[in-house]
Amino acid sequence: MSETRPADPADPEGADTVQQLGEDVVLAALREVIDAHNAHNAPDAHRAPAPPGRGVPVGMPVGPGDDAAVLRLEDPRLVATTDTMSQDQDFRPGWWAYPAEAAHGVGTKAAAQNLSDLSAMGARPVALLVSLTLPPQTRLDWAVGVMSGIAAAATAPGAAGCVIAGGDLGSGDVVSVTITALGTPTGARSLLRSGARPGDQLAVCGPLGRAAAGLAVLEGEVSPARGAESLLEACLDAQRRPAPDLTAGPRALASGATAGLDVSDGLLRDADRLARASEVALVLEEQSLAEEITALGRLDAHSSRGWVLGGGEDYALLATFPGEADLPEGFRRIGEVRSCDGAPGVFAGGTVSAGWDSLRQGEGPASRSGSQSCGK
Amino acid sequence: MSETRPADPADPEGADTVQQLGEDVVLAALREVIDAHNAHNAPDAHRAPAPPGRGVPVGMPVGPGDDAAVLRLEDPRLVATTDTMSQDQDFRPGWWAYPAEAAHGVGTKAAAQNLSDLSAMGARPVALLVSLTLPPQTRLDWAVGVMSGIAAAATAPGAAGCVIAGGDLGSGDVVSVTITALGTPTGARSLLRSGARPGDQLAVCGPLGRAAAGLAVLEGEVSPARGAESLLEACLDAQRRPAPDLTAGPRALASGATAGLDVSDGLLRDADRLARASEVALVLEEQSLAEEITALGRLDAHSSRGWVLGGGEDYALLATFPGEADLPEGFRRIGEVRSCDGAPGVFAGGTVSAGWDSLRQGEGPASRSGSQSCGK
Numbered sequence: 227m228s229e230t231r232p233a234d235p236a237d238p239e240g241a242d243t244v245q246q247l248g249e250d251v252v253l254a255a256l257r258e259v260i261d262a263h264n265a266h267n268a269p270d271a272h273r274a275p276a277p278p279g280r281g282v283p284v285g286m287p288v289g290p291g292d293d294a295a296v297l298r299l300e301d302p303r304l305v306a307t308t309d310t311m312s313q314d315q316d317f318r319p320g321w322w323a324y325p326a327e328a329a330h331g332v333g334t335k336a337a338a339q340n341l342s343d344l345s346a347m348g349a350r351p352v353a354l355l356v357s358l359t360l361p362p363q364t365r366l367d368w369a370v371g372v373m374s375g376i377a378a379a380a381t382a383p384g385a386a387g388c389v390i391a392g393g394d395l396g397s398g399d400v401v402s403v404t405i406t407a408l409g410t411p412t413g414a415r416s417l418l419r420s421g422a423r424p425g426d427q428l429a430v431c432g433p434l435g436r437a438a439a440g441l442a443v444l445e446g447e448v449s450p451a452r453g454a455e456s457l458l459e460a461c462l463d464a465q466r467r468p469a470p471d472l473t474a475g476p477r478a479l480a481s482g483a484t485a486g487l488d489v490s491d492g493l494l495r496d497a498d499r500l501a502r503a504s505e506v507a508l509v510l511e512e513q514s515l516a517e518e519i520t521a522l523g524r525l526d527a528h529s530s531r532g533w534v535l536g537g538g539e540d541y542a543l544l545a546t547f548p549g550e551a552d553l554p555e556g557f558r559r560i561g562e563v564r565s566c567d568g569a570p571g572v573f574a575g576g577t578v579s580a581g582w583d584s585l586r587q588g589e590g591p592a593s594r595s596g597s598q599s600c601g602k
Numbered sequence: 603m604s605e606t607r608p609a610d611p612a613d614p615e616g617a618d619t620v621q622q623l624g625e626d627v628v629l630a631a632l633r634e635v636i637d638a639h640n641a642h643n644a645p646d647a648h649r650a651p652a653p654p655g656r657g658v659p660v661g662m663p664v665g666p667g668d669d670a671a672v673l674r675l676e677d678p679r680l681v682a683t684t685d686t687m688s689q690d691q692d693f694r695p696g697w698w699a700y701p702a703e704a705a706h707g708v709g710t711k712a713a714a715q716n717l718s719d720l721s722a723m724g725a726r727p728v729a730l731l732v733s734l735t736l737p738p739q740t741r742l743d744w745a746v747g748v749m750s751g752i753a754a755a756a757t758a759p760g761a762a763g764c765v766i767a768g769g770d771l772g773s774g775d776v777v778s779v780t781i782t783a784l785g786t787p788t789g790a791r792s793l794l795r796s797g798a799r800p801g802d803q804l805a806v807c808g809p810l811g812r813a814a815a816g817l818a819v820l821e822g823e824v825s826p827a828r829g830a831e832s833l834l835e836a837c838l839d840a841q842r843r844p845a846p847d848l849t850a851g852p853r854a855l856a857s858g859a860t861a862g863l864d865v866s867d868g869l870l871r872d873a874d875r876l877a878r879a880s881e882v883a884l885v886l887e888e889q890s891l892a893e894e895i896t897a898l899g900r901l902d903a904h905s906s907r908g909w910v911l912g913g914g915e916d917y918a919l920l921a922t923f924p925g926e927a928d929l930p931e932g933f934r935r936i937g938e939v940r941s942c943d944g945a946p947g948v949f950a951g952g953t954v955s956a957g958w959d960s961l962r963q964g965e966g967p968a969s970r971s972g973s974q975s976c977g978k
Contacts, residue, residue, distance in 0.1 A: 292879075293719040293863050294683035294785070296792050302678045307670035308731040308782055309770045316772070343669040355684040357780045391682060398688045404733045404780035406684055409670070416672050487669055503668075 233319045233328035236363035245362035260390045263377035295391035305349035305409040311336040313400035321444045329368040333375025334467040340407035342470040342541040346488035348417035348479035349409035356393035359402040384472030412476040419503035421485035422546040428561035431474040431543040438537020440465030448526040470541035478545040481554040486545035492536040497572045507566035509575040514560045609695045609704035612739035621738035636766045639753035671767035681725035681785040687712040689776035697820045705744040709751025710843040716783035718846040718917040722864035724793035724855035725785035732769035735778040760848030788852040795879035797861035798922035804937035807850040807919045814913020816841030824902040846917035854921040857930040862921035868912040883942035885951040890936045
């Protein structure tokens with residue numbers, strides 16, 4: 227795929243590169259995408275008009291163009307996160323067949339991972355800031371495609387009202403997109419990694435392992451068996467243009483979740499972070515994941531267990547709930563919280579297969595010496 | 603300088619690279635810098651303790667570690683800006699003699715340019731988010747030095763209370779630092795580019811041309827004459843570790859400024875932006891810059907005029923004030939605002955030298971066809 231139709235941002239033979247067109251033309255094109263998004267997704271947040279007098283009253287959102295954006299928050303509590311996605315580190319243009327798909331996917335994924343972080347705190351997004359680094363040979367339509375992908379992610383359910391408030395355009399050897407997402411808490415508390423208590427249920431919302439399966443296919447590490455085309459597409463989408471459920475965190479919080487985070491680095495690794503922040507033992511009930519592992523096994527039977535337990539970038543929401551609570555819609559129980567006597571970590575409960583420990587040892591932070599005795 | 607003692611972030615022979623040490627060690631080292639900064643600069647903003655129950659009340663700042671930072675703003679009005687600084691595009695490690703200087707300078711400059719944007723809106727900074735991309739071979743002390751430089755910039759006068767609220771650490775071919783600065787307006791209004799009115803005075807706060815002079819020396823384009831060592835040092839500092847006056851924007855706003863922005867891309871270019879946003883003609887009184895041009899001429903007589911009129915990255919504050927107003931301390935008049943009949947731009951008043959037009963033509967956005975007749 228990547229050899230025959232590379233979707234590189236730079237095309238040495240192409241016209242309309244950002245270098246040829248110049249910053250003003252590129253910014254104007256990006257601005258069109260931003261203005262259209264803001265008008266559609268946040269129709270009440272008009273850009274402040276040029277004032278006749280001494281500056282505009284603060285509080286109206288001021289769009290890109292001034293030194294900074296000005297927003298009025300409904301709530302003085304601000305939730306903020308930032309993340310960078312770099313070409314060849316976090317994505318390869320060759321993953322896509324066409325440039326337009328690649329650009330859109332890169333923008334979508336850069337925004338989605340930040341929006342997922344806000345959701346995982348129980349917040350809803352109100353604004354994105356975008357810092358876009360492009361090689362001089364980048365085609366204008368690639369730059370516009372990235373911003374369109376960002377806009378697409380910011381119109382997902384749960385992101386209503388989220389504006390693209392401004393940003394920065396710079397030059398570099400490869401494409402790099404840094405997004406800062408700003409949000410507002412949806413409840414009286416935020417959903418933190420700390421807060422899980424012995425007796426809580428451990429639950430997850432959203433598929434696991436799909437992005438890792440998609441990555442393995444895109445990188446040529448596995449050749450999926452025939453007959454699983456729709457699953458393959460879902461896995462490729464999970465890697466190339468993820469669409470995390472941005473309402474999962476707020477729903478969890480409203481249902482009394484005690485702790486939570488999104489699964490961006492793999493279930494075991496992220497569960498370990500929650501366990502350590504909460505100073506508890508998380509006992510995974512592996513049989514609860516059996517169906518998911520079997521399903522992904524249609525792509526590659528030898529890899530599916532590793533994808534589900536260790537694969538990152540799914541942006542599923544991992545959360546803990548009081549033991550007696552009904553789980554909110556979309557969440558499924560995958561384990562329980564126990565006390566750990568000072569050695570927090572993740573442990574296998576139920577049917578522990580031979581592959582389990584070797585996988586944990588390969589997971590770095592999830593395999594900690596001395597933690598085997600904790601909470602069992 | 604760059605050939606004998608390169609201050610590269612990567613040292614193939616060195617131990618203690620971020621790759622060798624791993625993410626957890628690097629994050630812990632960066633976290634120490636961040637915690638020390640926050641404790642010193644914002645002693646009242648304690649990090650939320652791990653809660654015994656169901657999460658902490660939102661409103662306490664939660665430090666790096668969770669999916670996002672949570673801050674409580676004193677004011678629901680939020681001013682936000684973001685900017686990326688990339689190795690070889692925005693700085694070269696060879697500009698510095700020692701790695702520690704380089705890392706500190708890169709962090710300082712990355713933060714300063716964002717903090718200056720907030721000041722230019724009349725805002726004071728409350729939080730920085732840092733997305734740091736490092737090559738795997740980067741030495742740990744280089745990474746720590748960048749964060750220390752960021753912390754140093756965030757303790758400048760005008761930045762009291764500004765925390766480093768969190769960030770992201772990633773891998774890439776070269777060092778790249780993206781900072782998002784969040785601030786609070788200091789007055790009822792923000793200082794925008796629009797708002798200048800005919801009859802206003804045009805004024806600037808801070809030196810002009812020094813960063814450009816420093817860049818020319820660092821890039822080997824000029825060899826400064828002897829006898830100007832202290833001026834040379836000031837110019838090198840202006841380029842390598844700028845210290846913009848973060849109180850300039852709030853002071854301008856308090857004195858009734860009608861419009862303003864920081865001079866990040868050169869006086870003529872940024873003045874043109876203000877003129878266009880305000881739909882006015884800005885008439886520069888070039889004689890007001892003569893002393894500055896003469897002074898920088900001690901480094902290179904042929905370049906000093908271009909440095910003062912076209913050099914970027916000085917982060918001086920350019921602002922307009924009512925014609926009858928006393929300028930606030932630190933500001934000097936450099937021109938006036940006139941009506942432009944629909945063709946805004948920057949024009950020379952007073953003594954117009956032969957070099958003026960050619961310089962404007964070289965400045966791109968500042969030389970617009972048809973604007974010569976406007977407002978004169």
